[in-house]
Amino acid sequence: MRVTPRVWIGLVVFVGYALLVLAVQSSTGIPYTEWGASAGDLFIGAVLSLVIATIVLVPLISWLGWWRPVLHERERSRHRWPIIAPILLAVIAIVGLFSADWGAVSGAFLFAALGLCLVGFTEEAVTRGVLLVALRTRFAEVWVWLISSTLFALMHLLNVVLGQPVPGTLAQVAAAFGTGTVLYILRRTTGSLIPAMILHALWDFNLFVLGNGTPGPAAGLIQALYLPVIVLALISVAWVIRGADERITPGLQPDGLQHRESRTA
Template sequence: MSETRVAALRVRPRIWIGLTIWLAYTVLVFVVGKLSGVPYTDLGDDGGTLFLGAGLSLIIGAILLAITTSLLGWWRPALFERKRSVRWPIFVPVIMGVALVTNLASTDWGSYDLGFFAASIVLILVGFTEELTTRGLLLVGLRSRLGEGWVWFLSSAAFALMHLVNALTGQDLGTTLTQVGFAFLGGTIFYILRRTTGTLIWAMVLHGLWDFSTFAVGHGTPGPLGALGGTIYLVAGIAGLAVVAFVIRGADERIAR
């Protein structure tokens, strides 16, 4: 990115700014979740618990992130690449899309009521908030000093570590650590989708729909293929690790200091 482009931003990108935003968002989710009094393991019980335990923090987070991004003037670098990578690794997020459809096809839709469905729709906001936080604003900060390999690794690791708060809101540590590992794979998939499409927007969409599908399939009695979605997701994540170097190679996204 040229010095002119940097000068056009209201605030010059810095790693500490991206990390501060990431930490603030993580703390916000934790605090709102604790104040709601809803344990993480009870989120899918009904619409009220899902909204208070997850949806409310997403709404607040989305508003604050939009304001922060506007004040920084980072919308364009947060949402768009200067140049797309090679296209063929997009098969990785496509596999994740298959996992998403499998979840939806296995969902016990008869167990839904209007309240749970409405709260589930709010849950889609997670694609906007978590992607803008990690593969948006944090990524912009990291690109001010680091090479693209570190940008992928650290943004994916930060996304994974956000899920540690679930252990502080009722989920057992072993399950949480497994979730952290799976989240790192997911972060890699979303990073590949950003690089291959040239925009974070599609990652936001896939991420939001994925979380919607995981809560959907976990509500009521899932169909016989209910566990298959997670297996397909794991295949996508491993494939992502195998090909992520190809979307990193030749990246020219470094923001001039």
């Protein structure tokens, strides 16, 4: 790695990303609650900031030389069954899409909503990518999960600045912690961040599409099944953490891989 991972670097990238997205979204003058009003509002209010963030993140991670640890675990979780939670979340999202009122979704809005899928790349690359790599230089894996998931959730507090009511934002923060745990489990069980990026994009795309028209009755499954999936994730995350040996020792990664911390007898 060109730059040795440090906790402060991960925090700077995290805060910088959050402030960049907030600055761009605030400058558009489109409140968070009106993003779904039209394709133009969705693109200018949300997608534009993600495009700019992507343009910044790709060369930044390349310059750091962190792509390998950002995108890949050294070893997958020994316990694979917790992947049930991410699979169920994906099923819920797909059911939601089948029950969406597609007649109320214009081609332009669909294009803008697909652009919103960039959130899967940007937020995962920052929180369960760069930040996670940085945290692994200092903390045990249980703290890596807890801190990265908590910061991912707290990042959604910025939506208050964009006009979202406080009660709804607090509920979103709580949900984001649970969803973040599901995505962390997916990274650990597959050994790659890419499936988490895809699931994150799918989930957000599903939510915005369902906000149009009158969805079918099956859309209620999202609310009914989401909480049980999150509870399952919060219970099963202990198994993907158990035995994890992803700790990075600064100065001992000549090939960009994560090396086991040296132990003394």
